[in-house]
Amino acid sequence: MSSDNVKDRLTQRPEDVSMDSKASNLANRFEGLDIQEPSEAFLQAPNATIPIPTDGKPEVDYEAERPHDFQEAYFAFDLLLQDLRNMQTVITRTWEGYRLGMFDLVSASLMTNCAIDFARHMEEEIQQLLNEHGGPINILSQIYAALCVLNGEDAEFREQPGDPLNFRTYNIAESLFLPTFVLLSSFSPLVEKRNLVPYKAGYFGTHDRASDRSQKSARDRFLEDKQVLLEVLPEFLYLHRTVPSPEPHEDEITRGLRKMFDTHEIPLWLVFACQIFLDIHHGLRDNVQKGFADLTNSAKAIENSIRLNLDFHSNLRIGNWPKQNDRAFKALLEFIAFWVDSDFSQPVKERLKVWRSSESFKLMKWHPLLCGIWTYNLKARYQDLAVVFQGAWGSIMYSAHLYNALRKEKLLARQWIDMDLVLSWHDEIFVGDPPSQPADYLKRFSLSMGYSAASFARNRRQTAKLPESKTGPKGIQPVAHVSRMFFDRYCEGSGQIGFSESDLEKILGGPIAENDKEDEHEEGIISMQRNSTTSKRKTPVKKHSRQLTIVELLETLRNTLRGEAPELTFDYLELHRICWRMLRLVREACDPHLRKIYGVEYLEDETQLPFVVGYIFMAVMGTDQLGKALAQKDDVVKSNLLMSAARVVEGLIYPLGGSLVVQLLAKQGY
Template identity: 35%
Template sequence: MPPQGLVSSYQQYKKDTDSIAAWLASTAKSCGYPSDLLTGGPANKPASTRLKGKARAEAKKKQATTTLPTTNKYIIKIKEFVPLAEFVASKREVSVSGSFIATLRRVIVARGGFGEKLAQHGAVPDELSDAKHGYFVGILEKVYEVLKPRVKIGLIDSSPAPSSDESDADDFANRFASLQVYEPSDDFLNAPDLERPKPLEGDKITYEAEQATSLEDLLVVVTMLINDINKIRARIQWIWSNYKDGLFDLAVAAIATNTAIDLARNLMEEVEPMFKDHGGLWKVLNRWYLVQMMMKGYEPFDLFKNDSTDNFNYDTYDIADGTYILTCRLISAFIPVIQPGNVPLYKDGMFGYYDPQSDRASKTGYQKFEEDRVLLMTIFTELMAVVRGIENYPVEDEFLRGIRELANTKQVSFYIVFAAQVFLDIHYTLREHAGKCFETLEKNLKSFDREIEEYFSFHINLKIDNWPARNDAMLREYQRKIRWILQDPGHQVKIKAYRQTGQTPPVSMEANRLLKMSPVLSGLMLYHFRSEIWDVGIALANAWGSITYSLHLYNALRSEKLLSRTWKDMDLVRTLLGDSSFFVGDAPGNLDQYMKKFCLQMGTTVAAFTKNRRGKVVLESRAGPRGIKDGAPVSLMFMDRYLRGTGQVDWKPEDIARIIDLGMWETEGSEEDGTLILGQIDDPEKLKQKAKTRRGKGSENAKLSPEQLIRALTFALQGETLELSVSYISMHRECWSLLRAVRKHCDPLLRELYTAAYMERETELCFVVGWIFLEPVKDRSTTLLLEARDAVDQFVRKEGTTVLGLLNDLDMPVEFVTEKNDSEAEL
C-alpha cells in the first residue's frame, strides 16, 4: 500500500469505502455471521485446470495431501452493509471504534448532496439512475444510525449522522474547482495519517466494497478524478510559466511534465474501466460537460444556441476546456484518417493558421477552438511520421506514446486526451516563446557535436588501455545520432509520404517541425543527449584520472596558500561533485597527507614511486583506483527511460516520492514574496535524515499529493541541472593539458630527483602529481611544489575557464561568491 497521502481524492474515497466493508464483514464474521451469507462471495476463485498424461497421474498421487488454494478476497455487496451492521449491533460485547465512525462520516460527506444537486439542475438523465438516486448514501446513513449506540464513549460527538442536506451548494461547487494550485497548510502536512478501521486481528481475508455502477456514482468518481487531474494540469502550467521566466531548465520542465502526465494516467487507469457501462469515454465526458453547463446556469437547449455547423455552443468553450470534451472530440477525429502504413498529411492552412503573437484572452470561444484544432492537426502529422517511419527515435513522451497506441488500437484513452490538452496548455502558456525550446535544444546539440569532435582531435595520438577502441566507436555513434536528429528524420519520412502519393512536398513544410512544436519532446531530447554526454564524460575522466589527480595537486597548492588565483572550472566541478568523489575521507590539508591521500585515491602504494622497483613489490592497493562517484541522483533515476529506453513508464506517486528523497538540494524562502532560492543541503542533521530516508526509514514526501510531488520533483531536478550540464569531456581535456604543462615545467627537476625513468609515456602523466608529493619535505616546503605552482598559476590564468565559457555560451552563466571565513571561492 502506498504511504498515506500519496493518493487521489478517489483513492481516498475508495479506501474509506473498502475499510467500512472490511470492518463490517470481519466483525460480523467474528461474532458468528456465516461466511457463505456474504453474498458477494469469493472475488478470485481458482481457475479449473484439467491435467493430462503424466501430470495428471502425479496430481492423483498428491491428492491426499494437497488442497486447492483458498480465496483471500471477498467483494461485499452494498445491500449487505445494513444486515451486517444490524448483526454486529445485536452483539452486546461489540463496541464500535471511533475510526470506523469517522471514516463512515467522511464517505457520507463526500457523497452527500451530490445526487440531489444533480436532480435540482436536471442532470439525472435516465430512470435507472433516478431510481438509484441517493441509494448508497442512504445505506451509509442507516449503518451510522444502527451502530451509533455501540460507539465507545467519548469517541464520537452526539450530532446526528451527516446527511445529504448538510452539503451545501458552495461545497458542491468547490468540487468543480478551477485551475488553481492550493498549497496545503503546515497543519495538514504535519497531521497524523488518516486512521481507518481494519479487519479484526487474525482475519486474513481481504474485503472490498462492491463498486457502485449507477450514473450518479460514476459522476461522483469523475468529479473527484477531474479535480485531481486539473490540479496536476495547473501544476504543469506553473512549470512552463516559470520556464518562460527563465527559472526552470528546459529538460527539467519536460521531465517534470511527462512525469505529471504519468501520475495523471495512473489515476485515470483506476477509474476508466467504469466508463464502459456508460458508453465509454466520449459519452461520460459529454455527460459531465452537460452537468457542468447546468451547474453554471445553462439550460440543456443552450447547447445548440449558436451558428456553428457542428451544433456545439462555443460560448461554453471555457466549461468545455475544463471537462476535456473538445480535446477528446479532436483526438477522436484522428481515427478515421489512420490507415495501416500511411502517414496522414495535414495541409497547412486547411483550418487556418496559428498565430502565437495574437491575444488569446480576447478571442471568442470558437476562435480558441480553431487554435486547438490547428495545433493538434499539425502535431498529429508530425507524431504519426515518427510512429510510421522511425523505429529508433531517441525519446518518447506521453503524447507520442498515446498516438502510437491510438494508431494500433483505434481507441481513445483518457490519458491521451489529457496529454493532448497539456500540449495545448503549454503552447498557450508560452505563446511566441515556444520556439525558444527548439533553439535551446539545437544550441546544445551543436555544442555536444563540437565537444566530441574536439575530443577526437585531442586524442588522435593519445590512447590508454582503460579506454578501449569500442568506447571511441560509441562516441562516434553518439555524434552520428546528434547529427541525425538535427537533420530531422521525420522530415524525410514526410517527403517520402508525399512522393508515394504523387504529390510535391509543400514549400511550407519546414524541417524539425515536431521538435519546434513540442517543448516536451525538445526537453526530453535535451535530457537524452545531455545525460549521454555526462555519462561519457564521467567515464572518460575516471579512465584517465585527469580531473581527480589535477584536483589533488590544486588542493595542495591552495592548502599551502601558494596560488595567487583560483581555478574556477575546478572550483565548480569540486563544488558540484563534492570532495567524496575525489578524496578518501576528508581532503588533505598538509604536506604529510597529500601523498597518502593521492595513493589511496589512485589505488596504488608509495612503493610504486621508488627509484628501484625490483623484486615482487606490490604496486596496487587492495582497494584499487577510486573514480568519481555518480552524482545528480534524482536526474539519474530517469536515465533508463529517456536515455536507454528501458526504464519504468508507469510511475506512481510512491515512486516519485522515493526519487525526490534522493535529492541533495532544498528550497529556501517562498514563491509568494519572490525570495525562493535553491541551495545544496549542508546541514549535518538534514544530511543524516536524508541518509535515513534513503535506507527506507520514512519519507519526508510521503504526505504530498501528486501535484505537490511534481512541484518537489521540479525543484529537485533543477538543483542538479548545472551538475548534469558541465562538460566533463572538456574538463578532462583541460586537466590533461594542465598536467602536461606541469610536467613540462617541472621536467628538469623531476629528472634530477628521479631520473628520466619517472615517466616513460604520456599515459603515465597522472603519476607526475605523485612524484611531486613524494619529494622529501625541507623546511616545511618542497621545491617541486613551488615549481608546480608556477605552471598551474600560468595555466589557470590562460585556460582555467573553458568549462565556464561553454556554460555561458549555453545561457547558463555561473557566479562565484567569496566566503569570509576562509576566503575560498564558493559556487
C-alpha cells in the same frame, strides 16, 4: 435522454407529485391479476426439509455481487478531474517560467512528462469502475450535459451549422477537456493502416502567435487550437510511419498518439496530454520554437566537444581506453545526426510529395516537450561517457589533488573556478575531506590511485612496492542524482514509471521515513489511491512516508531538476583536455628537478602524466620509499617543485582560463 428530460429529472421535487397520481400508478400495476385460493391438500401438506451436508456446512455459498453505482464512479472520476486540473495549473506555470528563463527545458519537460504518467496511472486505477458506466469520455459527456442544464443551456445547441459544440458553454467544456477530445476524435478516423494524412499548411487558416489569446472569443480560441493541433498531428503520424517502434527518448504525448493511430482509442489521459501540448503553445506563443533552439544548441556543444576529443586523442592511447571504445562517442554523434541535424521524417514526406522545404523540422519546432526529452537523453548519455572517459585517464582527479595541495600551501593567488565547481560536487575525489596538511597529500593521492590504506600504517613493514587496494583506482561518479533517476527510462528504454521511496528521498533531499524504521527495507511505490474522506490525493501512501500532494511532488521535482541543470550540463571532456594540457606543462616545468631525484626514466611515456603529481608529493614529503637518495637532497629542490607547479597552474587560471567550462555553461543559460 434529451436535455429536457435531464432538466426535468434534475429540477423535479418529490412534493410536486400528488398522492393521487401515486395511488393511481400503484393500482394500475395490479390490474388483470386473477387471484385463486390454495387447495385444501396444499394447506395440509407437511413442511419440506432441507438436506444438511455431512460436514455440517452448506454445499454452496452464494454471495450477491453488488455492482458499483454511478455515484461511486462519479466521485472517483471527480477526484481524477481535480488532479488533472491541478497538474494542468502547475504545468502551465512551469512553461511560463521556462519562457521567462526561470526553468530550463529539461526540468520543465521531465516534470511535464511525469505529470502525464501520473494522469495515465490514475485513470488506469479506476478504469474498470468507469467502464461499468460507459467509460471516462461517456461520463465526461454526461457531466457536461448536466452542467449545461444547471447553467440554463442546452448542450446540443449550436449557434451556427457545423459547430462542434455550444460555444456559449465553452468555458465549461474547456474545464472538462472536451474541445481537445473533439479535435482528436475528428482526426483519429482519418488514420488507416500504413496511410499518411497529407495536410496543407494553413488549410484551417493561420493564427498569429503574437496575438493575445485572453482577448479572443470562445469560437476563436477553439479555431486557434484546431489550427495548431490538426496541423501538427500529421507530423506525429509521419514519425510513427518513419520509426514504427517507440524510442526511449520519446515523450508521453508522442507515445499516446502512436497508440491512438493504431487502435483509434482516445483515453482521457491522452486528451489531457494533448491539452498540455496546446497549453504549452498558449504559454510560449511566438517563443514556441525556443525548445528546438535549446536542443540544437545543446547538441552542437556536445558534438563539438566529442570531435575535439577524438582529434585530441587521435595518437594518444592507453590500455584503459582502447580505440574501439570510441564507438560509444561515435554512436552519440550518429544519434545527433539522425534526430537533431536532419528532419527524420523528410524522406517519407518527399516520397509521398507532402514535404515542403519551409516545413522541415516542424514536429520539433512545434513540440518543445519532445525537444526537452531529447535534450535530456543527449546530456545524460554524454555525461555518462565523459565521466567514464576522464576516469580512465585520471586527468581531473589527480589534477584536483595537485590544485588542492597548492591552494593549502598558499602558492596560488587565484581560484580555478572550473575545478572548484567539480570539487563541490565530488567528495569522492579525496576519499574524504580535502587534505590540508603536507603529511596527507601523498596519502590521499595514493588512496585515489588505488593503493591500500594499510600502506600508511605506522607498524607496516616497508617494502619496495605499495600494496594495491582490492577496489582498484578511485574514480568520480556522475552527479545530478535526481536527473539520473530517468536515465534507464529515457536513455536505455527500461519503460520504468512511478517513483520508489529511494527516488522520493533523492527528490526531497533527505529521508522521507521519519518513523517505522523497521520498514525501511521495503520499497514504497507511489500509489494514486483515493482517500474517501478527502478530495486531495496524497502520495505515497505508505504509513511511515511523508505525505505529498501530486502538485507538491511535481513542483519539488521541477525545482530539484533545475538546481541540478549545471551538473548535468558540465563538460567533463573539456575539463579533461584542460587538465591534460596542464599536466604536460607541469611535467615540463618540473622535469629538471624530477630528473635529479628519480633519474631520466621516471616516466615511460605521456600516458603516465598523472603520476607526475605523485612524484611531486613523494619528493616534497620525503617518504620512506625514496630511501636515502631523497634524504640527501636539500629542501630547495622540494620547494622548487611546488613553485614550478604553482606557476603553471596560476598561468592556466589567469585571466579566464580557469573558468572555460563555466563559460560554456553560461552560453547555455546557466
